[in-house]
Amino acid sequence: MRILVAPDKFAGTLSAVEAARAVALGWRRHAPADEIDLAPMSDGGPGFVDVLHAAIGGDLLAVTVRGPAGQQVPATFLRHGRVAYVESAQACGLHLTGGEGAEEATTYGVGQLVGEAVASGASTVVVGLGGSGTNDGGAGLLAALGAQADRPLDRGVSGLDGVTRVDLEAARARLADVRLVAASDVENPLTGLFGATKVFGPQKGVAEERLPVLDAVLEQLAAAVDRRTALEKGAGAAGGLGFALLALGAVRGPGIGLVAGAVGLAERARAADLVVTGEGAFDYSSRAGKVPYGVAQVACEAVRPCVVLAGRVAVGAREMRALGVESAYSLVDVVGEERSFADPAGALAEVAERVARTWSPQPS
Numbered sequence: 001m002r003i004l005v006a007p008d009k010f011a012g013t014l015s016a017v018e019a020a021r022a023v024a025l026g027w028r029r030h031a032p033a034d035e036i037d038l039a040p041m042s043d044g045g046p047g048f049v050d051v052l053h054a055a056i057g058g059d060l061l062a063v064t065v066r067g068p069a070g071q072q073v074p075a076t077f078l079r080h081g082r083v084a085y086v087e088s089a090q091a092c093g094l095h096l097t098g099g100e101g102a103e104e105a106t107t108y109g110v111g112q113l114v115g116e117a118v119a120s121g122a123s124t125v126v127v128g129l130g131g132s133g134t135n136d137g138g139a140g141l142l143a144a145l146g147a148q149a150d151r152p153l154d155r156g157v158s159g160l161d162g163v164t165r166v167d168l169e170a171a172r173a174r175l176a177d178v179r180l181v182a183a184s185d186v187e188n189p190l191t192g193l194f195g196a197t198k199v200f201g202p203q204k205g206v207a208e209e210r211l212p213v214l215d216a217v218l219e220q221l222a223a224a225v226d227r228r229t230a231l232e233k234g235a236g237a238a239g240g241l242g243f244a245l246l247a248l249g250a251v252r253g254p255g256i257g258l259v260a261g262a263v264g265l266a267e268r269a270r271a272a273d274l275v276v277t278g279e280g281a282f283d284y285s286s287r288a289g290k291v292p293y294g295v296a297q298v299a300c301e302a303v304r305p306c307v308v309l310a311g312r313v314a315v316g317a318r319e320m321r322a323l324g325v326e327s328a329y330s331l332v333d334v335v336g337e338e339r340s341f342a343d344p345a346g347a348l349a350e351v352a353e354r355v356a357r358t359w360s361p362q363p364s
């Protein structure tokens, strides 16, 4: 059999590359003769630059930028021809905030990264969104690129309270000859019931009672910049960073589609008998622009079965079928929570070995 292994990262425990390797290791223990094609994936969130670099090559350029809490953080962007790929999580990721201080956390560093990419001569800058610890509507990015306002744009959402005027002229001029692409992992609008704050604020440490307050501040930002942009798909990605990029003229696309195209996923799925994908938590949010859903769609189009290996599975059988997934296996259910976190690679390999018994029966 030929198996295509195309997982996302397991946030907090395994990178996509490590997850793919663990699946292959476990699979081979049961089915050593199977051919395994590794295609670690990303939806624009953490791992975006590494996964693309491994797949398409190019030059990694190292820079130091302002992190979400004002600390200096190292980051790399990828230059491939005249295209630059920037991973926003490197400058404003949840792993950098530890799920604290979301109200003050800024995306200023992402703007610095975009500025560096432009300065390097890129004619297209693709910004991967997702896995952020920020909720500033991308105001920090706007500030780093030269935007002016009647409130500080670089102090997180809390600094924006009362904002009525944002001038994007300088930022737009800086990007005048550049095609900007927002590669988002979710399709949420900036504000409201399905907006960035209500849906993703809690995972960034925003307290329940603060959610409507912050949402209202982002409404003020939307009114000062452009209300219509705030309603666009993906405006609420990465704490509203999508909104700022769209306001600067970015075109939006799903990050998973972009990465799938870059790694040639469709062709590789057609060459496989089974597609294996996965992520930390396979839940309903996996539906929009998430890796397992995107990979399952590609598998479906290639008429190949697709299975999910995830840390946790919170999708019912019917939902799963609707997502185009045959079966989903949970590390926590198979090896227990303690081992899943203490030895994630070993746990994933063990689950993969068991899944191989079902999907790749060996001659006895």
Ligand SMILES: Nc1ncnc2c1ncn2[C@@H]1O[C@H](COP(=O)(O)OP(=O)(O)O)[C@@H](O)[C@H]1O
Residues within 6 Å of the ligand: 009, 010, 011, 012, 013, 014, 045, 131, 279, 280, 281, 282, 310, 311, 312, 331, 332, 340, 341, 344
């Ligand atoms: N090894 C693991 N075992 C069990 N659960 C895990 C493991 N690694 C990550 N997770 C779960 O996955 C969650 C992250 O989900 P994930 O799908 O990776 O990221 P995101 O939703 O940000 O795209 C973590 O909060 C954790 O609950």
Ligand SMILES: O=C(O)[C@H](O)COP(=O)(O)O
Residues within 6 Å of the ligand: 045, 129, 130, 131, 132, 133, 185, 186, 200, 236, 237, 238, 239
């Ligand atoms: O807010 C973000 O960074 C994402 O767009 C949604 O978060 P997730 O990467 O954890 O899904």
